[in-house]
Amino acid sequence: MTxxxxxxxxxxxxxALALAPLLVGWVxxxxxxxxxxxxxxxxxxxxxxxxxFSKDAVVAENASPLCRLxxxxxxxxxxxxxxxxxxxxxxxxxxxxADAIALVGLFALARVFIALAAMDIGTAxxxxxxxxxxxxxxxxxPALLMVxxxxxxxxxxxxLPTIVETLAHREFAIYPSLAFAGVAFxxxxxxxxxxxxxxxxxxxxxxxxxxEAMLLEYSARHLALIEWASALKLFNYSCIGLALFLxxxxxxAGDWPGIVVAAPILVAKLxxxxxxxxxxxxxxxxxxxxxxxxxxxxxxxxxxxxxxxNLLLGS
Amino acid sequence: xxxxxxxxAAILAWLAIGSIGLAVxxxxxxxxxxxxxLGAGVGFALAIVALAALxxxxxxxxxxxxxxxxxxxxxxxxxxxxxxxxxxxxxxAISLFSAGYFRSSExxxxxxxxxxxxxxxxxxxxxxxxxxxxxxxxAWEAMALAxxxxxxxxxxxxxxxxxxxxYLLIAHVGAIAILLCFGVLQGGTGDYTFEGMRAANLAGAWxxxxxxxxxxxxxAKAGLLPLHVWLPEAHPAAPSPVSALMSGVMLKTAxxxxxxxxxxxxxxxxxxxxxIALSLGLVTALYGVVFAAAQTDMKRLxxxxxxxxxxxxVAGIGLALLYSAYAKPLLAAxxxxxxxxxxxNHAFFKSLLFLATGSVLHSTRERSLGKLGGLIHRMPWxxxxxxxxxxxxxxxxxxxxxxxxxxxxxxxxxxPTLPQSFVNMLVPLAAAALALAAAxxxxxxxxxxxxxxxxxxxxxxxxxxxxxxxxxxxxLAALAVGCVLLGIFPATVIGVLEPVTxxxxxxxxxxxxxxxxxxxxxxxxxxxxxxxxxxxxxxVVVVLATIGIVHRLWHGRVRRAPPWxxxxxxxxxxxxxxxxxxGQPIRQVFEPFFRVERELPTPFDAAPRYSVxxxxxxxxxxxxxxxxxxxxxxxIVGLLQQGRISxxxxxxxxxxxxxxxxxx
Numbered sequence: 001m002t003x004x005x006x007x008x009x010x011x012x013x014x015x016a017l018a019l020a021p022l023l024v025g026w027v028x029x030x031x032x033x034x035x036x037x038x039x040x041x042x043x044x045x046x047x048x049x050x051x052x053f054s055k056d057a058v059v060a061e062n063a064s065p066l067c068r069l070x071x072x073x074x075x076x077x078x079x080x081x082x083x084x085x086x087x088x089x090x091x092x093x094x095x096x097x098a099d100a101i102a103l104v105g106l107f108a109l110a111r112v113f114i115a116l117a118a119m120d121i122g123t124a125x126x127x128x129x130x131x132x133x134x135x136x137x138x139x140x141x142p143a144l145l146m147v148x149x150x151x152x153x154x155x156x157x158x159x160l161p162t163i164v165e166t167l168a169h170r171e172f173a174i175y176p177s178l179a180f181a182g183v184a185f186x187x188x189x190x191x192x193x194x195x196x197x198x199x200x201x202x203x204x205x206x207x208x209x210x211x212e213a214m215l216l217e218y219s220a221r222h223l224a225l226i227e228w229a230s231a232l233k234l235f236n237y238s239c240i241g242l243a244l245f246l247x248x249x250x251x252x253a254g255d256w257p258g259i260v261v262a263a264p265i266l267v268a269k270l271x272x273x274x275x276x277x278x279x280x281x282x283x284x285x286x287x288x289x290x291x292x293x294x295x296x297x298x299x300x301x302x303x304x305x306x307x308x309x310n311l312l313l314g315s
Numbered sequence: 316x317x318x319x320x321x322x323x324a325a326i327l328a329w330l331a332i333g334s335i336g337l338a339v340x341x342x343x344x345x346x347x348x349x350x351x352x353l354g355a356g357v358g359f360a361l362a363i364v365a366l367a368a369l370x371x372x373x374x375x376x377x378x379x380x381x382x383x384x385x386x387x388x389x390x391x392x393x394x395x396x397x398x399x400x401x402x403x404x405x406x407x408a409i410s411l412f413s414a415g416y417f418r419s420s421e422x423x424x425x426x427x428x429x430x431x432x433x434x435x436x437x438x439x440x441x442x443x444x445x446x447x448x449x450x451x452x453x454a455w456e457a458m459a460l461a462x463x464x465x466x467x468x469x470x471x472x473x474x475x476x477x478x479x480x481x482y483l484l485i486a487h488v489g490a491i492a493i494l495l496c497f498g499v500l501q502g503g504t505g506d507y508t509f510e511g512m513r514a515a516n517l518a519g520a521w522x523x524x525x526x527x528x529x530x531x532x533x534x535a536k537a538g539l540l541p542l543h544v545w546l547p548e549a550h551p552a553a554p555s556p557v558s559a560l561m562s563g564v565m566l567k568t569a570x571x572x573x574x575x576x577x578x579x580x581x582x583x584x585x586x587x588x589x590x591i592a593l594s595l596g597l598v599t600a601l602y603g604v605v606f607a608a609a610q611t612d613m614k615r616l617x618x619x620x621x622x623x624x625x626x627x628x629v630a631g632i633g634l635a636l637l638y639s640a641y642a643k644p645l646l647a648a649x650x651x652x653x654x655x656x657x658x659x660n661h662a663f664f665k666s667l668l669f670l671a672t673g674s675v676l677h678s679t680r681e682r683s684l685g686k687l688g689g690l691i692h693r694m695p696w697x698x699x700x701x702x703x704x705x706x707x708x709x710x711x712x713x714x715x716x717x718x719x720x721x722x723x724x725x726x727x728x729x730x731p732t733l734p735q736s737f738v739n740m741l742v743p744l745a746a747a748a749l750a751l752a753a754a755x756x757x758x759x760x761x762x763x764x765x766x767x768x769x770x771x772x773x774x775x776x777x778x779x780x781x782x783x784x785x786x787x788x789x790x791l792a793a794l795a796v797g798c799v800l801l802g803i804f805p806a807t808v809i810g811v812l813e814p815v816t817x818x819x820x821x822x823x824x825x826x827x828x829x830x831x832x833x834x835x836x837x838x839x840x841x842x843x844x845x846x847x848x849x850x851x852x853x854x855v856v857v858v859l860a861t862i863g864i865v866h867r868l869w870h871g872r873v874r875r876a877p878p879w880x881x882x883x884x885x886x887x888x889x890x891x892x893x894x895x896x897x898g899q900p901i902r903q904v905f906e907p908f909f910r911v912e913r914e915l916p917t918p919f920d921a922a923p924r925y926s927v928x929x930x931x932x933x934x935x936x937x938x939x940x941x942x943x944x945x946x947x948x949x950x951i952v953g954l955l956q957q958g959r960i961s962x963x964x965x966x967x968x969x970x971x972x973x974x975x976x977x978x979x
Contacts, residue, residue, distance in 0.1 A: 058875075064698075064769070069858075072861055077854060079857045094849070101721050102845050109706075112760070122771035123878050124891065127770065137754065138755050142751045149746060153743075157841055158728065221869065
């Protein structure tokens with residue numbers, strides 16, 4: 001591990017941790033604008049996190065240690081994922097420790113823990129949320145894996161830095177396989193990040209909740225960590241999407257000026273991506289939960305199609 | 316002493332322990348405190364001998380047993396040694412657990428259980444060292460019979476006898492196919508030693524016939540579709556350590572047999588064998604995992620999950636066959652490494668889970684998921700150790716289940732180099748099916764663990780549940796530690812597996828210079844690499860640092876309060892998801908897989924009842940017609956039986972006449 005690699009690794013993790021709540025704030029702001037509402041301040045997620053950390057944690061009487069450990073494990077898994085995804089630079093020594101498949105595994109680890117914690121207290125909404133989360137997850141996870149497989153078939157590698165470097169250095173053209181994969185990836189990201197049309201992050205109607213229903217029993221620092229981890233998850237997904245489908249601007253190994261340039265480019269891409277997410281959320285309506293399999297099944301089929309197109313056409 | 320004779324000594328030791336148990340059938344304390352731990356020690360010693368022998372050249376020994384002209388040939392090579400190591404390690408932990416498990420009951424007396432159990436272990440070991448068809452079949456049948464008697468331990472219950480019969484029936488149908496397979500393999504030479512079979516030159520369609528017979532015969536033992544029906548019946552019927560042994564180890568002997576026939580005894584593999592094994596394996600995997608999600612009995616759920624894992628193993632074997640048919644030994648070696656690794660992993664985590672259900676069963680007397688819940692408070696040890704098993708079984712990093720899935724997916728991703736475009740198209744689809752099965756496996760494990768151990772207790776008597784005893788805890792902990800170690804040191808484990816892959820595929824899976832003990836990199840670091848230890852360390856460091864920072868910068872105050880649940884005041888355990896409820900989404904999505912019989916109440920029912928029965932379509936579409944056909948044929952043949960001597964004499968007379976007419 002080179003010192004520059006280590007520094008850029010650490011830098012990227014810090015950037016991810018710092019920017020993730022801002023991205024959530026930005027999406028909320030855009031959505032409010034688009035829906036003709038007064039927007040909350042951009043920095044609201046930071047203030048919420050700080051406020052939650054200051055409060056006393058209230059834990060249900062029959063909660064087991066698993067319930068209290070889960071927020072930390074989920075946060076740890078998301079930090080680990082943030083260290084693998086090449087958001088600023090591809091010079092990531094840690095990326096060797098986990099490739100694209102392991103990245104999907106890390107997301108699954110977080111999901112399983114949060115679902116188990118939701119079942120821990122034994123409330124009606126908690127178990128319902130856990131069931132629905134696993135339901136969405138079992139359809140979304142293979143679709144995400146297929147998207148990543150398409151990219152790794154193109155680059156002949158499952159290591160994310162190699163994938164991104166290969167994709168960034170192809171001549172500019174529209175590749176049919178990547179187009180399919182891009183649509184599939186967008187659909188999966190919406191589902192995985194509890195966004196409309198699969199879930200609604202700002203819902204207050206218990207029966208329609210998925211992600212929020214699992215967090216009902218969490219408060220204070222536990223809730224703060226989970227919210228932060230969710231923000232990191234959104235950030236990670238956005239960065240994977242940007243790295244796969246808009247890789248221009250990501251710095252290469254040891255390219256210090258590149259990293260300096262990469263940061264504003266990343267911010268600009270995230271601003272555009274966040275706006276697009278808010279637009280999608282505004283333009284679509286939430287589906288019934290049993291329409292979700294059709295939605296995610298479509299994503300899965302598109303991703304598999306992307307892989308077949310890639311094999312057939314070689315592009 | 317050579318490793319082979321040490322293995323044979325272990326087999327003898329197990330038989331001796333069993334015989335001592337038979338001599339004192341009712342001295343429970345002696346049997347559980349002395350004999351079972353002794354058996355565990357033998358298993359552990361066997362594992363050490365086998366692991367040490369992995370790198371040795373194969374050694375053979377002819378035993379002066381058996382028929383006058385047919386002595387027993389035995390041989391220890393890398394493949395056998397690896398599976399002996401699985402048997403020894405898992406067997407040791409399961410025997411230790413059994414020491415605390417078996418009590419006096421209505422059924423078989425403990426001494427007899429001890430005898431059957433150790434004969435079962437010895438027979439499995441004998442299968443793995445057998446070097447001729449004769450000894451192999453003797454050991455194979457001994458294994459089937461011993462396990463049959465173990466399954467029917469509670470033989471006073473009719474369902475258990477029925478389950479045992481189904482198991483015995485399918486085991487024997489499979490055994491016939493294996494026997495025929497050996498008959499084909501000897502190629503008319505009449506030499507039934509494996510050495511002779513390797514030398515035999517099969518022409519034309521004979522290798523394919525041998526392959527299909529092996530796939531059928533060993534598939535019946537492993538639970539490959541459509542011969543899987545005995546697993547979900549036999550596992551719930553058997554005592555938990557027996558289920559663990561059957562699922563963790565016995566199914567692996569079938570995988571061993573398949574590998575032995577496909578890669579050692581047969582040569583000239585055809586690519587389409589690989590396609591068939593691959594498709595069959597994936598269909599089995601999906602079928603198993605979808606059914607697992609719908610189960611409400613914890614041991615049935617695990618049985619279906621075993622079917623899924625067997626499907627993954629067979630799919631891996633199919634992939635390896637495909638690669639070796641196209642002469643790509645390196646890729647075949649990666650696929651085979653994934654198969655062997657997964658066999659090892661499955662032995663650990665499935666034994667762990669089955670044993671955990673045994674502890675739950677002991678302390679609650681309840682097998683139905685709908686009557687459990689909240690056991691993490693009453694049984695913290697079992698709950699913590701079962702969590703490791705559940706996470707490993709769900710295929711999550713950094714535990715062991717993930718490593719073998721990772722390797723298998725890597726093996727899938729290398730396919731574009733194959734010459735045939737049809738196969739090139741098929742393999743990504745197979746990877747998609749594998750990914751889907753793995754994702755549903757996580758669903759199943761959340762259901763399994765969440766419904767048993769988390770939430771509120773669903774029945775009042777669960778308040779008296781107690782944690783497992785010392786022997787049980789040590790056994791569970793050993794298996795859990797095994798799951799973690801196998802998960803975080805994959806490069807080391809693959810290094811140990813190397814002689815086996817060299818023997819089967821001709822080349823090690825990991826080329827020199829790519830990766831090290833910390834980093835697993837099958838072809839080169841640029842292509843793919845994975846280091847679970849680093850991932851684990853990073854997660855642990857982040858968790859500890861977060862706890863420290865949060866407590867230092869803010870505070871660590873905790874207040875206990877009743878659950879919030881959106882302010883609903885009345886929270887009964889009945890409001891939690893039941894096992895049926897948790898599996899309902901899967902049931903809805905995969906409706907065509909199931910044969911659902913629903914009984915819905917109307918609004919006017921005085922005593923509304925809701926019942927739903929999930930059946931296996933294959934049972935109705937395949938097994939019942941065969942059973943009806945067999946009964947019909949038996950009735951026709953039965954017409955001959957009149958019970959009067961004059962009628963039988965007439966038969967003899969007619970036969971004689973016919974013989975005179977035809978033979979003359």
